[in-house]
Amino acid sequence: MGKSLAAWAALASRRAAAGASSSQNQRGLLSRVVLANRRVGRTIHLSLLLTKALVAQRATYAAAAGRTARFGLGRNPNHTATKPAAGIQHLVQQWHDHLVPWIDNLLISSLSLFSLFSLSPFTHAMASYPYSTSSSGSDFSTPRSTSPSSVIGSARSSQSSISSSKRMSISSSRRISSSNPMSSVDIATIEEAMRMANLDVLRGYAQNHYGEVQQYATTEYVKQNQALGYQVLNEPLWNKGLSFSPEQRVSKNLTGLLPHVMEGADKQCERALKMIRSRQTGIDKYLYLSTIKGQNVDLFYRLLIDNAKEMMPLVYTPTIGDVCLQYSTIYTRPEALYISIKQRKSIRTILRNWPHPNPEICVVTDGSRILGLGDLGVNGVGIPIGKLALYTAAAGIHPEKTLPIVLDCGTANETNLKDPLYLGLRSKRIPVSEQQDFMDEFMQAAADVYPNMVVQFEDFESEKAFNYLDRYRNSYKCFNDDIQGTGAVVLGGYIGAVNLSGVPIEEQRLVFMGAGSAGVGVAKQLVEYYTKRGLSEQAAKEKFWLVDTKGLVTKDRGDKLAEHKKYFARVDNNGHQFRTLEEVIEYVKPSALVGLTATFGVFTESVVRALKASVDAGGLGRRPILFPLSNPLTKAECTFEQAVTWTDGTVIFASGSPFSNFTIKAGDTGITYYPNQGNNVYVFPGIGLGAILAKASRVTDNMIYTSAAALAGSLNAEEIHKGLIYPRIERVREANIIVAREVMKAARRDGVSTLPEAQWVEWEEWGDPALTKFIKERIYDPIF
Numbered sequence: 001m002g003k004s005l006a007a008w009a010a011l012a013s014r015r016a017a018a019g020a021s022s023s024q025n026q027r028g029l030l031s032r033v034v035l036a037n038r039r040v041g042r043t044i045h046l047s048l049l050l051t052k053a054l055v056a057q058r059a060t061y062a063a064a065a066g067r068t069a070r071f072g073l074g075r076n077p078n079h080t081a082t083k084p085a086a087g088i089q090h091l092v093q094q095w096h097d098h099l100v101p102w103i104d105n106l107l108i109s110s111l112s113l114f115s116l117f118s119l120s121p122f123t124h125a126m127a128s129y130p131y132s133t134s135s136s137g138s139d140f141s142t143p144r145s146t147s148p149s150s151v152i153g154s155a156r157s158s159q160s161s162i163s164s165s166k167r168m169s170i171s172s173s174r175r176i177s178s179s180n181p182m183s184s185v186d187i188a189t190i191e192e193a194m195r196m197a198n199l200d201v202l203r204g205y206a207q208n209h210y211g212e213v214q215q216y217a218t219t220e221y222v223k224q225n226q227a228l229g230y231q232v233l234n235e236p237l238w239n240k241g242l243s244f245s246p247e248q249r250v251s252k253n254l255t256g257l258l259p260h261v262m263e264g265a266d267k268q269c270e271r272a273l274k275m276i277r278s279r280q281t282g283i284d285k286y287l288y289l290s291t292i293k294g295q296n297v298d299l300f301y302r303l304l305i306d307n308a309k310e311m312m313p314l315v316y317t318p319t320i321g322d323v324c325l326q327y328s329t330i331y332t333r334p335e336a337l338y339i340s341i342k343q344r345k346s347i348r349t350i351l352r353n354w355p356h357p358n359p360e361i362c363v364v365t366d367g368s369r370i371l372g373l374g375d376l377g378v379n380g381v382g383i384p385i386g387k388l389a390l391y392t393a394a395a396g397i398h399p400e401k402t403l404p405i406v407l408d409c410g411t412a413n414e415t416n417l418k419d420p421l422y423l424g425l426r427s428k429r430i431p432v433s434e435q436q437d438f439m440d441e442f443m444q445a446a447a448d449v450y451p452n453m454v455v456q457f458e459d460f461e462s463e464k465a466f467n468y469l470d471r472y473r474n475s476y477k478c479f480n481d482d483i484q485g486t487g488a489v490v491l492g493g494y495i496g497a498v499n500l501s502g503v504p505i506e507e508q509r510l511v512f513m514g515a516g517s518a519g520v521g522v523a524k525q526l527v528e529y530y531t532k533r534g535l536s537e538q539a540a541k542e543k544f545w546l547v548d549t550k551g552l553v554t555k556d557r558g559d560k561l562a563e564h565k566k567y568f569a570r571v572d573n574n575g576h577q578f579r580t581l582e583e584v585i586e587y588v589k590p591s592a593l594v595g596l597t598a599t600f601g602v603f604t605e606s607v608v609r610a611l612k613a614s615v616d617a618g619g620l621g622r623r624p625i626l627f628p629l630s631n632p633l634t635k636a637e638c639t640f641e642q643a644v645t646w647t648d649g650t651v652i653f654a655s656g657s658p659f660s661n662f663t664i665k666a667g668d669t670g671i672t673y674y675p676n677q678g679n680n681v682y683v684f685p686g687i688g689l690g691a692i693l694a695k696a697s698r699v700t701d702n703m704i705y706t707s708a709a710a711l712a713g714s715l716n717a718e719e720i721h722k723g724l725i726y727p728r729i730e731r732v733r734e735a736n737i738i739v740a741r742e743v744m745k746a747a748r749r750d751g752v753s754t755l756p757e758a759q760w761v762e763w764e765e766w767g768d769p770a771l772t773k774f775i776k777e778r779i780y781d782p783i784f
Contacts, residue, residue: 199420202427213346228253236297237400240784241268265302265784272303282319289314294333297399298782304393309729316386318632318657321371327379328423336381336404340425344438347445359403360692362455363387366407369461372598372635377411378424383459395685395736396779407442409435443472454691456481462517466564479699485684486518487525488704492711493678494526496725497652502622503591505533508543511588513581514596515548520564528705544568545588551579581607589614592625595637603628603638608646629656629678640675654678654725676726683707686739693775694747695754703746710742711735741771
């Protein structure tokens, strides 16, 4: 690890005892220390700091020795040997007293040290200390304050001391004292560097060697019918709170463990709602709901199902964005599987450790693109947790059949890497090729351990999202909600919007602001809408203009396009490049504008008014379609109120996150406008449920398209009368049962359903009522 502190002190002592030497030798000593410093360690760093001081000490003493020799004081042959040694020993003790108590566990990198002391490996300048040039002519600078050695102090000329004192203020003298060599160093800066260095617990270890976890025991869980007392109350899936009957309290040894009162679900929900509504922030409400979920699963889902409009924004968007940002801080208990790249050889073991047997649906993320918030690493696990809560609330998949997973491949998020509370792997995200290998291993392990489980990919960065979907869709039961689910829900809304817009299909033109995985995925779903209505794929594709941060996506733009953007890259721009959204709208004259940019306010008043003008130019009675779909609310391209105001109330609007109704006063009356939320919760639970119940061997494109068409057909008369293009959120479970039914039928048509033939023959005889009954009998409904 390097020479010890004592060895360095001895070396410096021998050099000082040799008397004044050349500047070259002094530099050589420091250079050797700097070179040795590359081998990072506690002793090396302390030695470097000490040696710097000793070099300066020696230069000062040499100058003083030269002056005393001229006065006849240096004729004692032992003078140069004994006095410096005494001074050095005194200085060593001071360094020890000041540094050792608080730097005992220091392991700091060379780069950090150089930046703190402005020290370059190729120079002797030490800018952290105030230095002046010695009168001896040495190339080394020396401290302005007097030496700690009384001999050197007395040897200095009175003129030098007076001059020095004039250059220093009293406060400066207090700060820069020879008795404390660290007095001029910013302790806070050192402590921050120490803290950051201590966070990097993987530095110096090989990063490509992985061991396999060997477990020597099987976890034994108490069965529900054998559980008693707190074994019942501590299991959220079994605990019914105050709804246990007198007989159950006796048979389960619960007497006295609960208040002596019985309450139904309604009363328990009333109490919980009162507490939730007393909380001031979304995060606080989320945490209270999470506490309920960790104690009484039935109560949690009863609240969520019966109060969907109020509770779903707390469980998922927009609140879940803030939850993910703060996940490592607010973490209290595990709710998912956390699979680190460091344990890639143990994926099957980790999967088998999940306490609930045979999960049917899994949501997995690597946290690399969470909503519009970027790379959050392991903090992104809040997304699978929230998403699966919606699978249960909106489609009735039993909570013990759900499995949230985060794959921890590191993170590019510097804030997380510097956060001492961060729960993920504290390293930069591994190369994409290695992430691909890790994902291959995960998919194979998941299929081996849980062969009937459907895997939903969530919030992978765009290139990986498309790559993984293309790579696995024909080999595993999987789909990507960002690409396919978002595309389906937007398509479902767009079908209704086209009917309301008054713009004929052949005149529809769409501009997409945002060309990531969601934007391209949505656009491709809408292409299929047109091809099913008789257009060729090329003709359908030509209805779409995609815009990213560099402007209109064209083949001749001059930059290297991501692979997923090439499908929609325009070739009819005649060499002209359109750099802004306003330019594109002026050029295209669109009937619809879709936003998936995760950039708040990008749909400005001028943009929206230009959209309206282009639609109005086509004739009377036409209405613009405006879909600002980014989540959470802080990333929405515009608000509902802005859209209504800037289009004079003619807009057909759908957003990713919920907005409130907007009323415009007109005398004693008012006109109320109702927003639509293009929330994926209308389709992805139904896609998952349909794939599970159909026992689909894979999820086909036709199943995805069918989910969109089923959603568009699920509106009732009241919703259509209000001009809505999505069902009310209170009817989300009803809509997903319809979606699941149609997805099952599509799986049958595509030949991927592995249900017995006799079962399908029966449904084909009796139709939708029989299939709907089959679905409802198999979904979870918390009654207690």
